[in-house]
Amino acid sequence: MLATFWKKFALFTLPLGVLVGVPAVVLIASGELTSTKSVIDRQLRGEPVLFGPVYTNLVKPFKCATTQRRQPEVIALGSSRVMQFRASFFDAPQTFYNAGGAVNTIVDVSPFLRCVPAASRSPIVILALDQWFFNPRWQRDLGVPNFDETMDPLGVVQARWKDVYTDLAHHKISFPRLWDAKDAVGLNAIMKQRGFRNDGSYSYGDLEHCDDCEVDFADTLQRIASGQRRFEWGADVDRLALDEVDRVLEVAAANNIQVVGLLPPFAPSVWSHLRASDRYGYIDALRIQLPAVFARRGRHLFDFSDPDSIGAVDAEFIDGFHGSERTYVRMLLKMAAATPALESRLSRASLVERLARAGRYGVPDAAGPTAGGGAGSR
């Protein structure tokens, strides 16, 4: 009787098992279910690994854990608008780590500072503060940030198995490439060469031949026209957000962390639209009030909102509000000129020379070729 039962049970569950099993195999083979710890282990061993999962979002714990283990002396911190700073911009690349993506709102910053190991000697944190962090009409209530989150592989299969079929149907997944992937973890990394490099910076893949990239900033301009998706119209600066910055600077000072603030740039065309609109009064007010908050704590804020401040042009922007490595080298040079602690960590002449050799987006390594697509070395 027991044997009959198990036979029937197996027969009944087999089709269901296959149905869920195929996506599970894709998720395993693509590295989507790989733990962030094993990715960090490989990256710290020096293996070039591009980490770009699609179905999970563990950027916060990934960046936090890497920061704790690498003990960098210079950390870039912010949203996706800081991810273009590369370790190769510095004389000692191993001393830099890009924690871009760990911060999605201003309230994420203070908890992240706990990820900065006490063993790091007076680390410098280049803190990028997106302008909309200070717009009270930008609703981004994500709750308490969780920098200790771990992956539940079965939970991912359970939540995402149907999405895998959708992506297979849209030819977004190629089985031969799954099996060949060695230095890429996650479907984004395997299929589009997009993901976090060893230094934490983000590879955008082949931007020259990109079929889902923004053309002529159409999407960003649409956001401005409709006042949506980070470009909500707002007249006043969020007082609570400014207070939170003050608290961050206080916490940083108490932990011997030197904060260098920046407001990241918009593409020139986008900036001129923002300037022409009378619906973004909060940005004008922010550019006056935020530097004052930094100044009160003896820190400096670099305002790159206006791309003219670094001589950036539309062509070097990935989209309306993400500059490329070219843009970020210029920003770094400008910040270093006024920040001795940064200046001492880079070779200005070499960076200027590399900037001259740079392609549209990417900046070559010290002795390397022009990295047109921005993927560059890992």
Add this chain to the structure above:
Amino acid sequence: MLFNSFQFPIFFLVTTLIYFRLPLVGRWYLLLAASCYFYMAFIPVYILILAFTIVVDYLAGILIQRSEGRRRRFFLALSIVGNVGVLAIFKYLPFINRNLAALYAAFHWQWPVHDLSIVLPIGLSFHTFQAMAYTIEVYRGHQKAETNFVLYALYVMFYPQLVAGPIERPQNLLTQLRELHRFDYERVTDGLKLMLRGFFKKVVVADRLAILVDAVYAAPRQHHGTALFLATVFFAFQIYADFSGYSDIAIGAAQVLGIRLMTNFRQPYFSQSVAEFWSRWHISLSTWFRDYLYIPLGGNRVGRMRWYANLMVTFLISGLWHGAAWTYVIWGGLNGVYLILGVIARQARGASSSQRQGEDASAVTVLVNRLATFLVICAAWVFFRARTAGDAIYILRHSVDLTGLLRPSLLLGPAGLTSSRGQLLGAFVVIGALLVLDAQSEKQNVLASLRRRPVWFRWAIYYGFAFAILFMGQFGTQQFIYFQF
């Protein structure tokens, strides 16, 4: 561990495979270890609270049996204080603290204790009530004290019903745990079918409705009256599908292992009165309150006013059991009022005529009674679900505006239930499916009738449920609603 996680089927399969290969005593250890693992998948450290109550009640049971007179009463009191004390600390202390702070503030005084943030251990109210049922039954002489610690611990921790019931009695569960249950094909497959139905109710019905309900109840003042009304109706079905789904899975899982747990729901929305509703809804809790609170208070064998007071006290405490907030107390009180009004109405009509009426009632009368009962139960659910009493009153006051039923644009906009027509249609479809399931269960023993059908028909039904779960199920991190209790 959540029943609706992919971990659970694997855990259940492995445990069951080993279970049937072990002798009786080995099964106790296996089930206890599995139950510990199951519970510790939530917040591991909270197993210490369970361990504390288990040790206290295990010793109390033995001491009650060995003692006589006032000492018996003392050890019973010790057990009840231990269990209620744990509940008070972890569930009610923050509530008491908040209320004291509010009281002080009303007098412009400063309450010194800041808001307490204590995470409520999963299923605390369930296992403490099950543990108290044991010591009370030992005290009453209805149950022998269990001297085998592992078996007693298993009685409290038996994983299928550990975190959300049914709240078992020792006479039923302990007795069955002592028996060696051989593999029985019919019993096992019936258990699996119950589990399948439970998963369907949870992930297809409850979690789908939750999306709409949560959006409206999060900001009731931004929604039209019709949306508020429908969200409340949807919540009535959501909580039923959620909780009865959990009970189905629990009862089914236990049945596979050979243990028959008590029925917890009997198509409650087919009730023709609130009194009948409470004999069909969360039966294991209702009977617990009846046996250990209402009857000891005197039940209905007292004067009329005292009887009403007994009903009210029972339901107010039941409300508080469901959650440490005034909204739950109001919900309990409202149900108490319904029952008292029902008693008064019955007395006014005369019991015999009422009974005759029930027997001879036409289909229309039955339908009207059921609808009326459903609507008053829904009105009480508003307090159960709303974030504040103020929100609840707002929802009740505005739910009478049903003009949106005539203007669908009001339902499918920002002030409506959802912007997705498919989502709204899906909600009605899953409610319909739930009602069909219940109508079948009301008429006949569905499992027995299914067994008489040809194989192809049965397998089509099973696959229908399985595919509905896989394709229509909402697989996120939705816990069962009753876990918070």
